[in-house]
Amino acid sequence: MFEKYFSKNAQQMQGSEIREFFKLTEKPEVISFAGGFPNKACLPTKEVEEISSRLLVEAEEGMLQYSPTEGQEMLRKYIVKFMAKKGIDIEVDNVLITSGSQQGLDLVSKIFVDPGDKILTEAPSYVGGLGAIRNYQGDIISIAVDDDGIKVDILEQKLKDLASKGKTPKFIYLIADFNNPTGLTISKKRRKRLVELAEKYGVLILEDDPYSKLRYNGIDEPAIKSFDKEGHVIYLGSFSKIFIPGVRIGWVVAHKEIIQKLILAKQSTDLCTNSFGQRLIATCGEEGIIDKQIEKLQEFYRKKRDKTLESLAKHFPIEASWTEPDGGFYTWVELPSNLNSKEILVKAIDNNVAFVTGSAFYVDDQGNNAFRLSFSQPDIDKIEEGIYRLSKTIKRELVKKNEIQKHIG
Amino acid sequence: MFEKYFSKNAQQMQGSEIREFFKLTEKPEVISFAGGFPNKACLPTKEVEEISSRLLVEAEEGMLQYSPTEGQEMLRKYIVKFMAKKGIDIEVDNVLITSGSQQGLDLVSKIFVDPGDKILTEAPSYVGGLGAIRNYQGDIISIAVDDDGIKVDILEQKLKDLASKGKTPKFIYLIADFNNPTGLTISKKRRKRLVELAEKYGVLILEDDPYSKLRYNGIDEPAIKSFDKEGHVIYLGSFSKIFIPGVRIGWVVAHKEIIQKLILAKQSTDLCTNSFGQRLIATCGEEGIIDKQIEKLQEFYRKKRDKTLESLAKHFPIEASWTEPDGGFYTWVELPSNLNSKEILVKAIDNNVAFVTGSAFYVDDQGNNAFRLSFSQPDIDKIEEGIYRLSKTIKRELVKKNEIQKHIG
Numbered sequence: 001m002f003e004k005y006f007s008k009n010a011q012q013m014q015g016s017e018i019r020e021f022f023k024l025t026e027k028p029e030v031i032s033f034a035g036g037f038p039n040k041a042c043l044p045t046k047e048v049e050e051i052s053s054r055l056l057v058e059a060e061e062g063m064l065q066y067s068p069t070e071g072q073e074m075l076r077k078y079i080v081k082f083m084a085k086k087g088i089d090i091e092v093d094n095v096l097i098t099s100g101s102q103q104g105l106d107l108v109s110k111i112f113v114d115p116g117d118k119i120l121t122e123a124p125s126y127v128g129g130l131g132a133i134r135n136y137q138g139d140i141i142s143i144a145v146d147d148d149g150i151k152v153d154i155l156e157q158k159l160k161d162l163a164s165k166g167k168t169p170k171f172i173y174l175i176a177d178f179n180n181p182t183g184l185t186i187s188k189k190r191r192k193r194l195v196e197l198a199e200k201y202g203v204l205i206l207e208d209d210p211y212s213k214l215r216y217n218g219i220d221e222p223a224i225k226s227f228d229k230e231g232h233v234i235y236l237g238s239f240s241k242i243f244i245p246g247v248r249i250g251w252v253v254a255h256k257e258i259i260q261k262l263i264l265a266k267q268s269t270d271l272c273t274n275s276f277g278q279r280l281i282a283t284c285g286e287e288g289i290i291d292k293q294i295e296k297l298q299e300f301y302r303k304k305r306d307k308t309l310e311s312l313a314k315h316f317p318i319e320a321s322w323t324e325p326d327g328g329f330y331t332w333v334e335l336p337s338n339l340n341s342k343e344i345l346v347k348a349i350d351n352n353v354a355f356v357t358g359s360a361f362y363v364d365d366q367g368n369n370a371f372r373l374s375f376s377q378p379d380i381d382k383i384e385e386g387i388y389r390l391s392k393t394i395k396r397e398l399v400k401k402n403e404i405q406k407h408i409g
Numbered sequence: 410m411f412e413k414y415f416s417k418n419a420q421q422m423q424g425s426e427i428r429e430f431f432k433l434t435e436k437p438e439v440i441s442f443a444g445g446f447p448n449k450a451c452l453p454t455k456e457v458e459e460i461s462s463r464l465l466v467e468a469e470e471g472m473l474q475y476s477p478t479e480g481q482e483m484l485r486k487y488i489v490k491f492m493a494k495k496g497i498d499i500e501v502d503n504v505l506i507t508s509g510s511q512q513g514l515d516l517v518s519k520i521f522v523d524p525g526d527k528i529l530t531e532a533p534s535y536v537g538g539l540g541a542i543r544n545y546q547g548d549i550i551s552i553a554v555d556d557d558g559i560k561v562d563i564l565e566q567k568l569k570d571l572a573s574k575g576k577t578p579k580f581i582y583l584i585a586d587f588n589n590p591t592g593l594t595i596s597k598k599r600r601k602r603l604v605e606l607a608e609k610y611g612v613l614i615l616e617d618d619p620y621s622k623l624r625y626n627g628i629d630e631p632a633i634k635s636f637d638k639e640g641h642v643i644y645l646g647s648f649s650k651i652f653i654p655g656v657r658i659g660w661v662v663a664h665k666e667i668i669q670k671l672i673l674a675k676q677s678t679d680l681c682t683n684s685f686g687q688r689l690i691a692t693c694g695e696e697g698i699i700d701k702q703i704e705k706l707q708e709f710y711r712k713k714r715d716k717t718l719e720s721l722a723k724h725f726p727i728e729a730s731w732t733e734p735d736g737g738f739y740t741w742v743e744l745p746s747n748l749n750s751k752e753i754l755v756k757a758i759d760n761n762v763a764f765v766t767g768s769a770f771y772v773d774d775q776g777n778n779a780f781r782l783s784f785s786q787p788d789i790d791k792i793e794e795g796i797y798r799l800s801k802t803i804k805r806e807l808v809k810k811n812e813i814q815k816h817i818g
Contacts, residue, residue, distance in 0.1 A: 001640070001664070002664065002666050002670075005521055006521065007545070009519060009674075013520075013670070015676075037474065040469070040470050043474070053458055053462050056457060061452070063655055065452070066649075099657075100680055102677070102680040103679045110416070110419070111418070112414055112415065112419070113416055128677060132677045132678075134677070136418075204414060244474075246472055246476075247683050248508075248681070255410070257411050258411055261419055264422040267424075268537060268540030268543070269511070269541075269544070270509050270515065270657065270679070271657075273657070274655060274683050276683075276685060
């Protein structure tokens with residue numbers, strides 16, 4: 001009935017396949033590797049309760065009143081220190097506080113993307129990043145990845161091709177650490193190269209970093225932003241995975257000129273991010289509570305990651321391959337190309353185990369034989385059982401497909 | 410340096426004049442009638458502290474985890490009851506929870522406004538509403554108002570003119586109760602007529618209602634939405650003025666088909682509104698704390714309103730006129746057309762009193778001789794002194810202009 005009123009932006013908005021399936025995974029008997037959200041067993045509830053009660057007395061207005069659009073000074077200053085520890089040297093004016101890093105994705109798309117603008121992304125890539133770009137009718141060009149992350153040679157070839165047609169993409173969207181959905185990390189060498197390419201071809205980089213603090217082995221890679229001299233890299237941070245998602249606090253780090261434009265965009269988008277969450281996060285940050293929580297989470301999720309990889313090796317068929325992430329929440333499984341992960345998911349749910357199908361993370365017709373496993377949700381003592389159930393479903397499908405093959409042959 | 414990267418949306422984003430001036434009004438010696446935010450003396454701090462502490466124990470995940478994009482079920486159900494009391498009969502599926510009603514303005518603009526689309530608004534109108542529409546390059550057409558609100562005859566003439574050119578505006582943006590900036594309320598007769606016009610000309614209405622519960626005399630007018638049979642009216646609500654702004658909780662009520670599209674848009678805009686605030690507001694609502702707070706606020710702001718109008722009558726020159734609002738935060742002052750409120754503001758701030766200039770609320774070159782006074786901010790025992798200071802500044806300007814006039818004459 002209202003179709004004729006909708007904008008062109010609205011007409012091509014798409015529901016997330018992930019969200020549609022979540023309802024099916026909510027039955028208590030399902031062992032779910034679907035949701036990419038923090039585990040409830042490790043929420044810092046007591047700390048939040050203590051600090052917020054105290055702050056409501058100490059900083060009444062800072063909690064309950066409107067905040068400046070750019071964010072509370074105290075939180076912006078904490079972000080400056082937080083970024084310094086990652087080797088990123090900035091000032092308060094380089095920081096915008098956002099309502100979760102999803103709002104960072106939205107605002108960056110809002111101020112840069114005109115309909116038809118080319119945006120380069122890893123393939124597969126984060127659903128919410130792709131969605132934000134598509135909401136402004138950006139034309140997404142997918143670049144393949146390998147174990148060292150985005151293939152920079154293919155990327156450069158694409159940039160050359162576009163340049164030869166007089167086209168410059170607006171930005172390259174990347175999750176450099178423990179990618180969602182692949183779990184992969186871009187190598188240091190490629191990070192440097194990415195900044196060189198950005199400078200050479202006059203394209204921006206949007207580095208989305210919700211996971212880098214959740215590293216379970218190896219040493220931290222420097223952020224892409226840390227190689228940036230000229231302001232080509234926009235960095236998005238978030239407290240959702242490393243502390244709590246429920247207050248929706250993220251941030252953008254960028255050149256001051258870009259931050260100024262983002263502030264203008266945010267003014268008419270939601271006026272300001274919730275004050276309660278800003279003051280809470282800033283205080284928990286300053287008092288070392290966030291750092292302690294990160295250490296706890298590293299311990300907590302490392303065990304789940306280990307159990308998941310161990311169980312995959314033990315139970316999954318030889319035809320399957322998967323990534324071995326050094327951090328984050330995800331491993332990415334690929335099956336023989338004649339298997340379809342959507343068909344498998346239907347049967348898996350009957351078998352009380354769930355995941356997210358691979359095609360959700362592509363803008364074209366790829367990923368049909370792949371899926372994402374998130375090890376953040378299931379209890380540690382359910383992980384092996386979940387992987388075992390899933391392996392049975394997959395093996396049954398393999399047998400079936402092989403019989404059909406034989407029959408045809 | 411980044412100008413060439415910015416989208417067309419971004420290129421025409423404008424800073425709010427209001428915000429620019431706020432910094433000047435923050436000196437403690439300034440009596441400020443500028444900010445349209447709730448008074449800190451009346452924040453329900455104790456109640457928020459008690460409820461949030463309790464909820465962190467009772468509903469840990471409901472406070473700290475992600476929420477569904479459409480909003481928490483408990484809060485949506487409370488909104489259904491809240492709207493029923495306003496004579497608006499809806500179901501949970503007609504409700505979307507937003508990050509403040511500013512996000513409602515943004516999302517509605519996002520799903521309806523293509524560049525160049527006509528949007529009709531009252532003139533003057535709310536800065537944040539105009540900004541949201543402009544962020545998507547909507548073409549705003551201003552309709553004049555009188556004491557009964559928007560002039561529906563002029564509006565109909567405009568709709569006819571546009572129809573004769575084959576054009577249908579996407580929507581009419583209205584604040585029906587205690588308008589920001591005028592304080593005016595649209596009469597019941599005109600509200601009905603607005604819905605008739607919407608149906609006749611196939612245009613939507615966006616009814617923005619942050620203030621209607623803050624009525625200080627007279628009886629409530631039915632919401633425009635309460636006359637809507639066919640789904641032409643989209644209603645925006647907010648807890649910022651009637652409870653607290655710091656958790657950024659607002660809502661949209663609309664036809665289910667529109668709500669579905671708004672949910673899609675919100676998914677990629679900020680995933681979900683903060684859970685902490687949603688659960689807090691729903692609980693305070695269900696337990697009658699919000700109703701009690703509204704009663705307190707009515708009493709509190711009524712006195713300020715009365716004192717403001719009394720002081721204006723006592724001190725302002727005969728050449729000035731102003732509105733007499735039945736609720737909300739604002740009165741709108743008009744001066745002789747040869748006076749410029751921007752010039753007066755500069756002198757007023759020297760004289761330690763502040764307001765917002767009228768031109769901020771127009772998209773064209775109107776309102777230069779007008780300004781908005783918000784009585785929500787100044788302490789009640791400072792109001793008369795503030796108005797007195799302002800009257801002196803204005804009288805001095807009047808004398809000066811008259812002398813120039815004489816000199817020229």
